[in-house]
Amino acid sequence: MIINVTEMEKANGTIKSAFNLLKDDPSAVIEIVFHADAIGFLSDPGNRNAILEMLESGMDVVACRNSLVSKRIDERSLMDGVRIVNAGIYEVLKKESEGWLYIKL
Amino acid sequence: MIINVTEMEKANGTIKSAFNLLKDDPSAVIEIVFHADAIGFLSDPGNRNAILEMLESGMDVVACRNSLVSKRIDERSLMDGVRIVNAGIYEVLKKESEGWLYIKL
């Protein structure tokens, strides 16, 4: 399933929900797209552990390049393993069109 | 159709929209999942009438147990008729997988 996060203050809650989902259904395939204001979550060194934990649990952690550019964040500042797409919105819609379930918190 | 509410300040607006939908389409089947910060709406005694009105109109009013635990809310404080699920996020995705339409306000 695919989730998008657009607000910084919802990043931690969304990640927590994703882990709760994994607990309920360990076979769940989870992609989290960070865009708009929430893109800053991925470039903040204080979140390295949280991001690492997501990656290690098998989640697909995705950054929106349009949001990076808009917030003047160098994409080389993102951790290895974080996947970059041109447009977060396009990524969500593409996955939905492939049958992925979508939720926004 | 299934709606999720995650922000306290959107609870009343989301409920109002659900009633507007019922007005337009009295046959609509509506489930509202309260999770994250919005879980507090269901445990606030000041909202008893609003919750009762939803239940009496036939809406499925759902509380997320993970959110209850996280906010240290005793689930026995919820009104009769409010349904509890383990994970609000899982409930939304499950209904979507069954063909329910989804919206977030």
Add this chain to the structure above:
Amino acid sequence: MIINVTEMEKANGTIKSAFNLLKDDPSAVIEIVFHADAIGFLSDPGNRNAILEMLESGMDVVACRNSLVSKRIDERSLMDGVRIVNAGIYEVLKKESEGWLYIKL
């Protein structure tokens, strides 16, 4: 695809994302529904250019009548070309039921 905007502070970001989507996929068919607090975006004269730009790019710009009434906004104050529906929530669900992809920012 169909997007809904419910918060004033997300209107500009949502519109920008819609244009980013168009840039990635010029054939995208885009409908943006403004409801709840975000309805005020469509009646603010300061947003005429932004609204005009959406309309000229072929986006379907939709206002929710329930939200207009709730905010006491005269629907005659909306720009020509903005389409009015009774309930924004119903509009989103109707399009989803017709197979449109949905996203909320």
